[in-house]
Amino acid sequence: MTMPEAENNTFDQPCPIRDVLDRIGDQWSLLVLEALGTGRMRFNELGREIGDISRQMLSRTLRRLEHDGLVDRTIFAEVPPRVEYALTDLGRSFLGPMQVLVKWADDNHQAICNARLRINKHDGSQP
Template identity: 45%
Template structure:
């Protein structure tokens, strides 16, 4: 029987990850980073630490509950750090960790792509909806 080091065992497990399998733990991570609030929080933190209120102002439309929940899950996943400074009032800052920074180029590219191509996507949606509407009317008695 071959003995493997812990590093070799981790590498073997990493190779075995396959996000197409329902039981793969990377599925959960893909679900998390695919969330719209996650992408917006990460890109909002790109220029440096921010307080909760700053994030709330930057990310229009996010509820307090969703922003809090998103920040907690990002902290749990090691993508965001939370620093508390004891003062009156207490100051809490959120910042990207090195792991979060490594994800930033991907999230920024997705955000940039969406902002660049929204007009094309909107036109494609309208054309699709028009085709579907016409096909449904053809099948009416």
């Protein structure tokens, strides 16, 4: 008896934590997930909400998040076609942990910057 394909691919990546963190830890994914946390959005609306993301990078990020099951893309049969993006149940389940991480980063950013400055002054290196 063979395992379903989805189960066979579960451990293709040797470290599940690194696999997930590599995806959500890129420059744009958290911002896209945070923006979609407020509800469904169209592509241009999402781009305006994030601000400095290029159309190409937004498109690439949305495709990756959709591929990972965090974002759902709905195409409406209208003229012109309308496409909306929303978080899936899996994507919504990530909002709580993401907000905790964002708060931790915000609360500790100054301490991290101070530590970097101390080390750089001590060894004369640059980050």
